[in-house]
Amino acid sequence: MTAPPPAVSVRFSINQMTVKQLSLPGLVEACVRLGVRGVGLWREPVARYGLDATAKLVRDAGVEVTSLCRGGFLTAADAAGRAAAIADNRAAIDEAATLGTDTLVLVSGGLPPGSKDLAGARERIADALSSLAPYAASRGVRLAIEPLHPMFASDRCVVSTLDQALAIAERFPASQVGVVVDTYHVWWDDRAPAAVARAGAAGRIHAFQLADWVTPLPAGVLNGRGQLGDGSVDLARWRSLVDAAGYPGPIEVELFNDALWAGDGVALLEETVRRFGEVLA
Amino acid sequence: MTAPPPAVSVRFSINQMTVKQLSLPGLVEACVRLGVRGVGLWREPVARYGLDATAKLVRDAGVEVTSLCRGGFLTAADAAGRAAAIADNRAAIDEAATLGTDTLVLVSGGLPPGSKDLAGARERIADALSSLAPYAASRGVRLAIEPLHPMFASDRCVVSTLDQALAIAERFPASQVGVVVDTYHVWWDDRAPAAVARAGAAGRIHAFQLADWVTPLPAGVLNGRGQLGDGSVDLARWRSLVDAAGYPGPIEVELFNDALWAGDGVALLEETVRRFGEVLA
Numbered sequence A, B: 001m002t003a004p005p006p007a008v009s010v011r012f013s014i015n016q017m018t019v020k021q022l023s024l025p026g027l028v029e030a031c032v033r034l035g036v037r038g039v040g041l042w043r044e045p046v047a048r049y050g051l052d053a054t055a056k057l058v059r060d061a062g063v064e065v066t067s068l069c070r071g072g073f074l075t076a077a078d079a080a081g082r083a084a085a086i087a088d089n090r091a092a093i094d095e096a097a098t099l100g101t102d103t104l105v106l107v108s109g110g111l112p113p114g115s116k117d118l119a120g121a122r123e124r125i126a127d128a129l130s131s132l133a134p135y136a137a138s139r140g141v142r143l144a145i146e147p148l149h150p151m152f153a154s155d156r157c158v159v160s161t162l163d164q165a166l167a168i169a170e171r172f173p174a175s176q177v178g179v180v181v182d183t184y185h186v187w188w189d190d191r192a193p194a195a196v197a198r199a200g201a202a203g204r205i206h207a208f209q210l211a212d213w214v215t216p217l218p219a220g221v222l223n224g225r226g227q228l229g230d231g232s233v234d235l236a237r238w239r240s241l242v243d244a245a246g247y248p249g250p251i252e253v254e255l256f257n258d259a260l261w262a263g264d265g266v267a268l269l270e271e272t273v274r275r276f277g278e279v280l281a
Helices: A024-034 A043-049 A051-061 A079-099 A119-137 A162-169 A192-201 A236-245 A265-279 B024-034 B043-049 B051-061 B077-101 B116-140 B162-171 B192-201 B235-244 B265-279
Strands: A012-015 A038-042 A064-072 A102-106 A140-144 A179-182 A205-210 A250-253 B012-014 B037-042 B062-072 B103-107 B142-145 B179-183 B205-210 B251-253
Touching: A012 A064, A012 A265, A024 A038, A024 A051, A024 A265, A038 A043, A043 A051, A043 A064, A043 A079, A051 A079, A051 B205, A064 A079, A079 A102, A079 A119, A102 A205, A119 A140, A119 A162, A140 A162, A162 A179, A179 A192, A192 A205, A192 A236, A205 A236, A205 B051, A250 A265, A265 B051, B012 B062, B012 B265, B024 B037, B024 B043, B024 B051, B024 B265, B037 B043, B043 B051, B043 B077, B051 B077, B062 B077, B062 B179, B077 B103, B077 B116, B077 B142, B103 B205, B103 B251, B116 B162, B142 B162, B142 B205, B162 B179, B162 B192, B179 B192, B192 B205, B192 B235, B205 B235
Parallel strands: A012 A038, A012 A250, A038 A064, A064 A102, A102 A140, A140 A179, A179 A205, A205 A250, B012 B037, B012 B251, B037 B062, B062 B103, B103 B142, B142 B179, B179 B205, B205 B251
Antiparallel strands: none
């Protein structure tokens, strides 16, 4: 006799990067077996498996795609770079629509080489969204600006706080542009709870993601996200804040962690489901 | 014939950690030879050389001690830990007075083991300062709360922004408690310029430190501070902001960088003087 699988919250969603050692069929099969109803997908592995094949795989399995990562990288200062970014983001919007998700996560991009102008880069993001947001709406897709931790401000995302993300999103209808609340990126920010409330009241929380904060950070700081409960983030509090803001949607767990990736993917998914139940109880 | 030494701004100060490969006599000798008028010292190397011997060394050389690093680590939740921290900070205040500097830099401390309560930790800092600030004033020393980059929030400093630092400092007279503006820690923060203006107007900028932001960050993220001009920070703009806020004091360069420490310390000091002149011009 094996232990029964843990009960899975209907709101739990597993971001594909958390268990990137799994193939797409392996991930979907494990979701079905464990009762996980949602997955967040990434463009690169979807492209490798095939966009239409992925759409059929999840549809046939009855697994919901809760978000697609990622569009963005909209900070190029030159015309060619900006045109390429717009084209790539339109393609990402089309992919999201094909996969049946209404949410495209945007990682906005860092400073162009040699630039020190954060404010200018943030303004170029807003400028690019003025053409992308209506296009996304025409495909039934909402754009979700994800503030990344300030340690990524130079090379990955000049949008570092929920307040900054909202300052851009609020230029557009809430049905077109909102924000991602990711605990890993905002947990340290004493202004973030008020921003969560403001975003929720306006219907602008388009995604909610969980990861814990653990140290020491690894070189490059990208793949050091902690399993739920292993770190310093009061995850139950953040879930309460986001719930209180009126967000009823999926809660994705998105971990980038070399140590977790080195193990078995299905066991990691089961452990993540278990931790989710424990820390959010 | 050797090249003449670069002209050195009267406001330039070299933080000892930037050239930690130098002994204290080596550092002071290089400062005198190059015309560097100020040094920021650290308690540990001062203790190794001897507190009184260090005070005599800098006094005899006519070099000003612009700050002492560091007090702080005031977030312990247990009575014994808090008492030990108070005692250690009183000792640090005494050392600052002996060295003839009016500024003790505070790195406030991270979360206690197992704690997820950032707000509570910040409150304990303010509580500790209510006894330390008057004592410091009685010794002619001002306490300078240094917000550290949010990537240090869990394990080193729960005070992550200038606004947070000011929220604590403003409970005390400006002559007793102020803040450190360090470009490495605040450069990403769109609210920091307003905080600099507010701090300056109240006479609460007690120290101004420079370092550049470079990536990729090394493991542990402590020793990746960039030489002036090598990174993403618009240092000239920050100097203008701090000047415009009415701060007339020393500008310390504080780099923690394994690659820079591997080279010759005097050459590094000369290069830092040169960069300071270039990037702040």
